[in-house]
Amino acid sequence: MTFQSLGLSRAVLDALAHKNYDTPTPIQLQSIPPLLEGRDLLGIAQTGTGKTAAFMLPSIDRLVKANIRRKPMRCRMLVLAPTRELASQIADSARAYAKYTKLNVATVFGGTPIARNRRDTAAGVDILVATPGRLMDLIEQRCMSLADLEILVLDEADQMLDLGFIHTLRKIVAMLPVDRQSLFFSATMPRDIKELADKFLTDPAEVRVTPVSSTAERVEQYVTFINQAEKQALLTLFFQKNDVERALVFTRTKHGADRVVKLLATNGIAANAIHGNKSQPQREKALAAFRAGTVKILVATDIAARGIDVPGVSHVLNFELPNVAEQYVHRIGRTARAGKDGIAYAFCADDERAYLRGIEKLTRQSIPVVPLPENFQAESERIRNSRVGPIPAERPDRPRQEQGPRRPRATHAAKPAGDARARPGGQQRRGGRPGGGGRGGPQRAGGQR
Numbered sequence: 001m002t003f004q005s006l007g008l009s010r011a012v013l014d015a016l017a018h019k020n021y022d023t024p025t026p027i028q029l030q031s032i033p034p035l036l037e038g039r040d041l042l043g044i045a046q047t048g049t050g051k052t053a054a055f056m057l058p059s060i061d062r063l064v065k066a067n068i069r070r071k072p073m074r075c076r077m078l079v080l081a082p083t084r085e086l087a088s089q090i091a092d093s094a095r096a097y098a099k100y101t102k103l104n105v106a107t108v109f110g111g112t113p114i115a116r117n118r119r120d121t122a123a124g125v126d127i128l129v130a131t132p133g134r135l136m137d138l139i140e141q142r143c144m145s146l147a148d149l150e151i152l153v154l155d156e157a158d159q160m161l162d163l164g165f166i167h168t169l170r171k172i173v174a175m176l177p178v179d180r181q182s183l184f185f186s187a188t189m190p191r192d193i194k195e196l197a198d199k200f201l202t203d204p205a206e207v208r209v210t211p212v213s214s215t216a217e218r219v220e221q222y223v224t225f226i227n228q229a230e231k232q233a234l235l236t237l238f239f240q241k242n243d244v245e246r247a248l249v250f251t252r253t254k255h256g257a258d259r260v261v262k263l264l265a266t267n268g269i270a271a272n273a274i275h276g277n278k279s280q281p282q283r284e285k286a287l288a289a290f291r292a293g294t295v296k297i298l299v300a301t302d303i304a305a306r307g308i309d310v311p312g313v314s315h316v317l318n319f320e321l322p323n324v325a326e327q328y329v330h331r332i333g334r335t336a337r338a339g340k341d342g343i344a345y346a347f348c349a350d351d352e353r354a355y356l357r358g359i360e361k362l363t364r365q366s367i368p369v370v371p372l373p374e375n376f377q378a379e380s381e382r383i384r385n386s387r388v389g390p391i392p393a394e395r396p397d398r399p400r401q402e403q404g405p406r407r408p409r410a411t412h413a414a415k416p417a418g419d420a421r422a423r424p425g426g427q428q429r430r431g432g433r434p435g436g437g438g439r440g441g442p443q444r445a446g447g448q449r
């Protein structure tokens with residue numbers, strides 16, 4: 001099957017040729033024909049499956065064919081996404097796919113001046129990509145109306161619900177014209193999401209690709225049991241011993257992410273943090289450096305990382321395990337994108353073992369355990385002694401939006417191995433596993449100076 005045979009227009013096919021896409025992904029194959037017919041769609045798919053093009057390409061064709069002029073302060077197609085990063089990524093894709101059309105694309109999300117949003121949308125927008133909160137602000141200021149909307153896309157609906165957008169979504173839907181095409185995407189389909197979808201959609205075509213468990217199957221996964229207080233030393237050791245192409249490190253809290261970055265820096269390892277307390281320019285800068293490969297380590301909380309599509313993420317390190325098992329699958333899905341392989345490690349403290357069991361149940365896999373390296377205590381001592389600069393103090397997070405359950409405060413002081421060595425006597429491992437000297441041997445990840 002080719003894009004031509006799916007019935008897409010010349011303008012869209014030229015844009016795809018420009019992007020060097022020659023074969024449609026499964027979700028594109030399944031979604032494009034019913035969407036071109038104007039049907040509603042319920043898609044169960046994650047980012048990384050080619051879902052953005054699946055909804056954008058036929059929508060662009062329909063907008064062009066309908067040939068309706070955009071009107072001031074109105075939009076023709078609205079894509080709602082949970083986070084700024086995802087919204088700006090979708091808008092970039094939309095611009096690329098609509099390159100050979102006259103359609104315009106605008107974004108509206110928090111963290112940018114609302115005056116700029118007003119200016120960008122004043123003359124009317126064909127494709128508007130927005131986060132729900134900021135869109136609502138614009139609507140309430142009477143600077144945007146959805147009365148003429150032709151196509152609505154709700155992307156990552158499960159995450160929108162997790163973020164508490166449900167009331168805003170209901171308000172937005174109440175403003176939409178009845179005669180519209182609606183698309184609804186979610187990585188998972190628990191009952192509350194299904195109920196929401198039923199409200200949005202009329203006789204939708206249903207498309208389901210890569211169930212949660214199969215993404216996990218493509219990623220090589222390991223877990224190391226370790227005390228919370230020793231995780232930083234293991235992480236530093238990991239980056240000192242392994243040559244990573246790009247690594248995403250996940251923490252549960254925003255301050256946790258900052259602390260990891262600062263402690264890595266005291267050992268001469270460059271990393272950036274991305275989370276909800278960072279300003280929009282800081283987030284964009286961190287993402288750009290990660291994308292360009294100038295800073296190869298990005299430390300993220302789940303909310304900020306959702307939907308990040310950066311090619312070449314070789315490792316995902318779960319510095320802390322998520323308390324929601326699906327989140328683990330989203331995290332490790334940041335690697336192994338576009339058919340590539342990836343490696344994911346989890347650093348699992350005693351009080352996280354229940355989360356690990358939940359993850360193994362969801363993915364129907366048992367994650368192989370990698371013991372701590374035999375010389376871990378000595379290495380950990382060396383790392384502590386070689387630190388330069390002040391050690392950042394630990395402080396609890398507030399507000400609790402980006403964190404899981406509270407845990408006892410970890411101390412920074414060295415502790416004897418004791419129960420941390422859940423699997424004592426571990427040998428050095430290949431392939432960039434924790435503490436091992438794989439992928440280029442005992443050298444630092446690039447871009448650390």
Ligand code: AMP
Pocket residue numbers: 020021022023024025028046047048049050051052053309338
């Ligand atoms: P998405 O699931 O929309 O986040 O897309 C994941 C990645 O796959 C993005 O980098 C897209 O640019 C890329 N992609 C989407 N469709 C195709 C295709 N048919 N061929 C090659 N790459 C694609």
